[in-house]
Amino acid sequence: MAVDPVCKMDVDEASATFTSEYQGKKYYFCAPGCKKLFEKNPEKYLQG
DSSP: OEEOTTTOOEEOTTTOOEEEEETTEEEEESSHHHHHHHHHOHHHHHOO
16 A cells, blocks of 8 residues: 555545656556645655
8 A cells, every 4th residue: 555645535546547757766546636736745754
């Protein structure tokens, strides 16, 4: 399981529809809204 970096929800990597790559790493999202927010400002969601 991956964790959506925006809402922290568990996402099944095998069936994830919404993904994005940032600095060579693939991220998984539960919904298109989370993907869109991440892509606008990925550093905001990767801190901490």
